Amino acid sequence: MEENQSIEEDFEFVVKLLSAFFGKARIRSTLKKIYETEATGWEKWWQIELAMFLSEHEEVVEWDLEEVFLTDLRTSIDKDRMAIDVCFRRKRNASNHFVFLELKQDLDWKRCIVNMLRDAEKFSTSHKRSESGLDVRSFFLVGVYPSVDKKQVHDYIEEAASNRDVDWEFMETRFIPDTEYSFTVV
Secondary structure, eight states: OHHHHHHHHHHHHHHHHHHHHHTSHHHHHHHHHHHHHTOOOOHHHHHHHHHHHHHHOTTEEEEEEEEEEEBOTTTOOSOSEEEEEEEEEETTSOTTEEEEEEEEEOSSHHHHHHHHHHHHHHHHTBOSBOTTSOEEEEEEEEEEEEOOOHHHHHHHHHHHHHTTTOOOOOOEEEEOTTSSEEEEEO
16 A cells, blocks of 8 residues: 555656656747657657756756666566666655656657557566666656647557556646647656
């Protein structure tokens, strides 16, 4: 029960955090330009911008990028390691308990969701402690894609997740103001 409560609190915190991040005028301006030019492959930009945002956030004590986890080769023979894009530790949490975020972006919302769920499956085969000793307090997937109806996205996630070995309890989609994009956290 206590673990579920901390995951729910972390989920709500992540949604608020991302809403504030995407609420920044500079971020929205860049997203508008990305949309206009149909630029792809901007996840690294997003990681770095989010990390800089985390470094200024009063509720975040520390953060890291590309934290590496060993995977269980009995269930995944592709790779023996995977890196999670962003992690951070909230105030008043144990010094090695981090919230992990895997970021995805795509011009096709369905492909973005499928890639998010694929990463959830990969993560389910990993150890719950990173190579550097950070424990997973919570793990969430975040996708950004051109906006479509929220219900359509959530229905698609439920259907796609039921066909995969993916556990999820929480899901939220928000429009990013003054842009053509939305973000979804699962």
